[in-house]
Amino acid sequence: MKKHIGQVFTPLKWAEWLINKWNIFDAWLDGARICDPTAGQGAFPLAMLRIARQKGVPMTPERLSRLTLIEIVPAHLEQFRENVKREFGVDFPASQIFCQDVITQAHEGEYDILVGNPPWANFGDLPTAYKAYLKPFFLTEGLVPDRQKTLLGSSRTDIAALVLKVTLGRLIKKDGVGYFYLPTSLFFGDGAHSGFRNYRAKDSRNGVDACRDFAVDTVYEFTSTKVFEGVGTSYCCAKFRADKPQDFPISYFRELDGEWIAHKALPLKAPTDPWRIVQDFDDLNTNTMPDIRLAPEQKPRQGVNTCGANSVFIFNYKPSHLPEQFLYPLATKEIWQQQTSQTHKWILLPYHQQTGKPLTWNQIAEWDELKEYLQNVQAELQSRKGRLLRSAINRGNWWTLLGVGSYAFAPFKVIWQAYGKSDFTPIVLSNVNGQMWQGNQAMHAFIPCWTETDAQRIKTALENPEIPILLKQLNGAGKCNWAQPGKIKKILAFNGS
Numbered sequence: 001m002k003k004h005i006g007q008v009f010t011p012l013k014w015a016e017w018l019i020n021k022w023n024i025f026d027a028w029l030d031g032a033r034i035c036d037p038t039a040g041q042g043a044f045p046l047a048m049l050r051i052a053r054q055k056g057v058p059m060t061p062e063r064l065s066r067l068t069l070i071e072i073v074p075a076h077l078e079q080f081r082e083n084v085k086r087e088f089g090v091d092f093p094a095s096q097i098f099c100q101d102v103i104t105q106a107h108e109g110e111y112d113i114l115v116g117n118p119p120w121a122n123f124g125d126l127p128t129a130y131k132a133y134l135k136p137f138f139l140t141e142g143l144v145p146d147r148q149k150t151l152l153g154s155s156r157t158d159i160a161a162l163v164l165k166v167t168l169g170r171l172i173k174k175d176g177v178g179y180f181y182l183p184t185s186l187f188f189g190d191g192a193h194s195g196f197r198n199y200r201a202k203d204s205r206n207g208v209d210a211c212r213d214f215a216v217d218t219v220y221e222f223t224s225t226k227v228f229e230g231v232g233t234s235y236c237c238a239k240f241r242a243d244k245p246q247d248f249p250i251s252y253f254r255e256l257d258g259e260w261i262a263h264k265a266l267p268l269k270a271p272t273d274p275w276r277i278v279q280d281f282d283d284l285n286t287n288t289m290p291d292i293r294l295a296p297e298q299k300p301r302q303g304v305n306t307c308g309a310n311s312v313f314i315f316n317y318k319p320s321h322l323p324e325q326f327l328y329p330l331a332t333k334e335i336w337q338q339q340t341s342q343t344h345k346w347i348l349l350p351y352h353q354q355t356g357k358p359l360t361w362n363q364i365a366e367w368d369e370l371k372e373y374l375q376n377v378q379a380e381l382q383s384r385k386g387r388l389l390r391s392a393i394n395r396g397n398w399w400t401l402l403g404v405g406s407y408a409f410a411p412f413k414v415i416w417q418a419y420g421k422s423d424f425t426p427i428v429l430s431n432v433n434g435q436m437w438q439g440n441q442a443m444h445a446f447i448p449c450w451t452e453t454d455a456q457r458i459k460t461a462l463e464n465p466e467i468p469i470l471l472k473q474l475n476g477a478g479k480c481n482w483a484q485p486g487k488i489k490k491i492l493a494f495n496g497s
């Protein structure tokens, strides 16, 4: 069950690179105890042994006794021992190899240095049984605020965040250091990783529940070098210090044309906020941000989500076999590329425009074509996954979509492309023959407006050139979280939302 959790092994070359970057080898020779808490096939200890051989440093039993591996999959550890035997003719001491779950099982040892590459996988993507098993640990480490939240979402929290907190809290000696390859989402993720960014870990070493500070000291963000082939996630390597409160700015190096360019990282507003990356403090133009006043019902939103049933609800033409009043124009990239509001796609929303609620089955039955169409896809719609959707399906509304409410039928939308872009271009969309434009899932975000004047006012305010600058500093350019509603809401400090 746990065989494939976040397995992205570090190529030996890059394990050596990290060891050399931070002089970990010299620290070992000087007597440091070193551990990879999620060691895989032992890329980091192997790299240490290779460096020792290159430098002609003997692998004495004493030196080997200060290298430790912890790993959940036994076969990886066996492979490591075989590799060491074959390459160096040495029996790696069994006493330094622990086959255990570093999150849920106790470990006796404490180390001066932790090094490695914790598993990268979203909580939501873990096997169901393991998810239930880990849930209390996510909760105790403050990675999700309460039980309710874990049930409803926050599934984008990475297991790497949990492994870091657990190991920095329990496995590291006082004032120890940790060096890891990590997904950058730990530092830039919106809600999901704010629990990581309290920079505190549980410390249960003395049998009492205490807390321990940890601080991020330096980060190197890879932008073009492929350390991990075939990995879509953005990643970095970072140095952590135990028992030190976090202070800002943090030294942040970003790769540019083969060089490491020095930047500074600091949180957007609150200490747990995602980081902004600037080269210079003059770039922090916080005072020129627009102050936009909005009514509570104008919260920024994502577009409509079919929960995997696009082929049922979305059409590349206006289907003549379905009642017109339930078909809505769906925003597509052409609107921004060609600056026209020609309709390229349509979406079926079996909803009441006035209330934003799904039609009842009796109401659907008043429209023969609609009823027949939905009946033909009933099984497909009923088998869709996702907690929120499941609760609607369990109530009998299997034709439900997510992201539809009265806001979806507001007469105007200030809408922008929110995903994978590096330009921020809000436009106002209204309707086609009385049918309101809709956004498509995470691709688009919008603010609903009930008058055109209000929509134009908000659009003009959002055109402030500081906004895309700030979005770039938040490291979202070209990424999925470029201008998602939560981020826009936060950077603009909307009133009344």
Ligand SMILES: C[S@@+](CC[C@H](N)C(=O)[O-])C[C@H]1O[C@@H](n2cnc3c(N)ncnc32)[C@H](O)[C@@H]1O
Pocket (backbone or CB within 6 Å): 003, 005, 006, 007, 008, 009, 010, 011, 036, 037, 038, 039, 040, 041, 042, 043, 044, 070, 071, 072, 073, 076, 100, 101, 102, 103, 104, 116, 117, 118, 119, 120
């Ligand atoms: C990203 S890989 C990295 C392995 C190694 N550090 C490297 O850099 O090549 C993460 C490893 O963590 C292991 N792992 C996942 N969950 C674990 C847990 N709870 N306890 C210990 N190891 C775990 C996986 O089996 C995998 O081998």
